[in-house]
Amino acid sequence: MENRRNIGRMKRKLMFGVTLMMALVILLLVRLAVIMLVESEYYGQRAKELHERERxxxxxxxxxxxxxxxxxxxxxxxxxxxxxxxQITDPERVIELGMDREKVSKSVNKxxxxxxxxxxxxxxxxxxxxxxxxxxxxxxxxxxxxxxxxxxxxxxxxxxxxxxxxxxxxxxxxxxxxxxxxxxxxxxxxxxxxxxxxxxxxxxxxxxxxxxxxSLDYNIQTYAQQAAYKAYEAKQAKRVSIIVMNPQDGKIYAMVNVPEYNLNAPYTLTEEYSYMTVTEKNDNGEDVTRTISKDELTNEQKMDLLNTMWRNFCINDTYEPGSTFKMITATAALEKGVVSLNDSFYCKGSLTIGGRTIRCHKTAGHGSQTFAETLMNSCNPAFITWGSRVGAEDFFAYMKKLGLLGRTGVDLPGEAGTIIHKLENVGEVELATMSFGQSFQITPLQLLRAASAIINGGTLITPHFAVRTVNEAGETTKVFEYETVENAVSKETGGLMKQLLEKVVSEGGGKRCYIEGYRIGGKTATSQKLPRGSGKYIASFIGFAPADDPQVIAMCIIDEPQGIYYGGTIAAPVIREVFENILPYLGIEQEVVEFSNE
Ligand SMILES: [Zn+2]
The missing domain is CATH 3.90.1310.10 (Penicillin-binding protein 2a (Domain 2))
Structure with missing residues (x-):
């Protein structure tokens, strides 16, 4: 009995030992397989690292x-x-370098x-x-x-x-x-x-x-940015953009998009972009808007906000230009010879075209006006008439000549293109609204380039920043060249337009950009944002100086101003402020004011 019990115990012990050994062998095999299959790359890499170190x-x-x-x-x-x-000979001193002690200690001993x-x-x-x-x-x-x-x-x-x-x-x-x-x-x-x-x-x-x-000029950019921030705050606007350019060669002196962000912390949302408003359906299927604060944003939402914060509205987005575009319509009408300076137009406050009544911004009507006065008054019915005389086909042809159907080629990524009706879909009503800058969209820079061609003697320039590259030795390695197209506008029409646009500033809607002693030309605009009836506006102004021989052209766009929203009232003074600072800086002298005896 005693023996049989001992034999049974030994058998059990033996069985246990064999099982344990088998388990260990299996574990080792598995580990080996992992090393061979999975970690071999790592060990191979490490072996190589020990012999060759590449920095x-x-x-x-x-x-x-x-x-x-x-x-x-x-x-x-x-x-x-x-x-x-x-290579470490004194690990304690290395650890004492005074940085994250624990981390350093781990690295030293590894x-x-x-x-x-x-x-x-x-x-x-x-x-x-x-x-x-x-x-x-x-x-x-x-x-x-x-x-x-x-x-x-x-x-x-x-x-x-x-x-x-x-x-x-x-x-x-x-x-x-x-x-x-x-x-x-x-x-x-x-x-x-x-x-x-x-x-x-x-x-x-x-x-x-x-x-x-x-070509960006530090002083001009600084002046323009200050003026933009001032308007941004005074008008509680969504954003304010300013472009300052040489209209002769397309060198951009300043491009401001307020609010700007800190380039040294580009992934930090600025205050203006630190929240997001979303519209969601509630349990009853109704739309409810909700504001999401910075801390509640998902990564995707944060990325959307960053992308908006980084956007350059002068080139990345399109808008309906409104009345600043009337300088294009006037140019087209003069080029085609369908208007003359002696033409007059009677505005009774609205005009019915294609069964649709389009109102003038002066509802009482401008009465009888010369061609120059229609531009000074920015009279919509008059411009509908000038546009219809040009006709849709030529209207498109002049837009194309002035670079308004293509991109400007500015040397920045992400330039947006024109959004416009197909020519075959342009009827009387479409042409009428296009004549005063509605029902199509372009970028601010596209319009500034077209305006430059009108006033610079007819050359379509490529707006740009890069001038040249220089190596460490101070040698010029590359000089950038940009395409220009001559004869976009005849010199005769250009000359007339400069005179007419000077009158807009000296006597018309742009007079808040007038600076005594300077000859300044320009055009204002107040565009309603889409969808129409939203009560949101874009106020803008394009100005240039000296009016007879333009050396600088500038544009200001105030997006969603609060309170008074007229371009002539709020955007023109911004450009005046910029010009007051930069015209003397650019060496553009005040001309002697001549007093007449009248
Ligand atoms: Zn009118």
Whole structure:
């Protein structure tokens, strides 16, 4: 009995031992399989790392500099601190470098070829660490993009990503010129990670990016941005844009889109974009609007807001220009010879066309007007008449000649194009509304280019920023050239238009842009936003000086102003303020005012 019991116990012990061994073997096999199948790449990589160490040398990104010499986008040196385990002789002192002690300690004790312990350290701290001369500690310098003026021209300049690559604006448009080419250092090490000095190191030098010189003028941009913010606040507007350009060659001196954002923190939503209003259906199927605060936004919603915050409304969006477009209609009518300065038009406050009554903004009517006065008064019925004399086909042909059916070719990404009826669908009513700038959409920059062609002697220019690139040695490496098309408008018509538009400012709807001693031309507009009847408006003004020989053209667009919303009342003074500052700066002298005896 005793024996049989012992045998039974031994059997059970044996069985237990065999089972345990089998389990262990299976575990080992599984682990081996994982190593072979899954981790082999990792171990292979590590084995190689132990023999060859490759460190990239980043190329310095070229700067963006205004033609007046102001650096608008620059680089700041930052350091990355790394430790090489095998080379550390005094681990305690390395750990005491004073950064995140726990993290550093872990990195120091980790057997690996190289561990980064801190990035984005200032150059001062990096230099100080290098001074200690600790074995196994490496300080690598790197450069990060830095914008000295924060939000100045943010929607033009754009910004770069984590690898210093351009993401938006001029930064991405001129990536090729600015980026340069990275170099590398290749060092050989033994299996313990010690650099093999006798093998030497091979080094491929980086090629730094070129500096980009742009036409944007620091002072003009600053003046324009200040004027835009002033109007933005005074009118509690949704946004305010200003473009200042040379109408002769298309050099853009300023492009403002207020509110701007901080280029040094482009992923931080500014106050204006820190919430979102959404319309949702409630349980009864009714639309309910709800405001979502910054903290409740989903990632997708935050990205939508960022994209809106980054938008450049001068080129990324289209709008109905309204009455500033009357300068195009007047030009077309003069070019075709269907009106003369002696023509007169009687406005009784409205005009019925194609069975539809279109009212003049002066409901009592303008009465009898000369052609010049119809432009000064911005009389809708008169312009419907001038437009119908041109006819739909030629109306489109003149729009095309003035570049209004295509993109301007400005050197910024994401330029929007014209939204317009197909010519075959344009009836009397469509042509009538187009004649005073409605029922089609263009970008502000498209209109400014067309206006430039009218006043510069007939040349359709390409609005642009990039002027040239310069290498580290200060040599010009590239001069940018832009397409121009001659004879978009005859000199005769252009000359007449300059006179007529000067009268708009000296005596007509644009008189709030008048500056004593200066000859200024211009046109106002007040457009109703779509859908019509929403009570939302866009007030705008285009002005140029000197009226007889224009050296500068500027445009102001106030989107959704509160209270008074007329372009002549609120947008024209913004351009006057800009001109008062920049005309003397551009060397445009006040002319001697001649007093007549009358
Ligand atoms: Zn009228």
């Amino acid at each position: 990239p040398i980043k190329a310095a990104r070229g700067r963006i500099i205004s033609e007046d010499g102001t650096v608008l986008a620059s680089n700041k040196t930052v350091c990355t601190i790394s430790v090489v385990h095998a 057997v690996s070829s190289m561990e980064r312990i801190k990035t984005n350290v200032t150059k001062e701290v990096g230099d100080a660490i290098r001074e200690y001369g600790l074995d196994g500690v490496k300080v690598d310098e790197d450069s990060r993009r830095y914008y000295p003026f924060g939000n100045l021209a943010s929607k033009v300049i754009g910004f770069t990503g984590s690898d210093n690559q351009g993401i938006i604006g001029l930064e991405v448009r001129y990536e090729e010129e600015l980026a340069g080419k990275a170099g590398q250092i290749l060092t050989m090490t033994d299996a313990g990670g010690i650099e093999l000095k006798e093998e030497g190191e091979s080094r491929i030098e980086p090629v730094n990016g070129d500096d980009l010189i742009i």
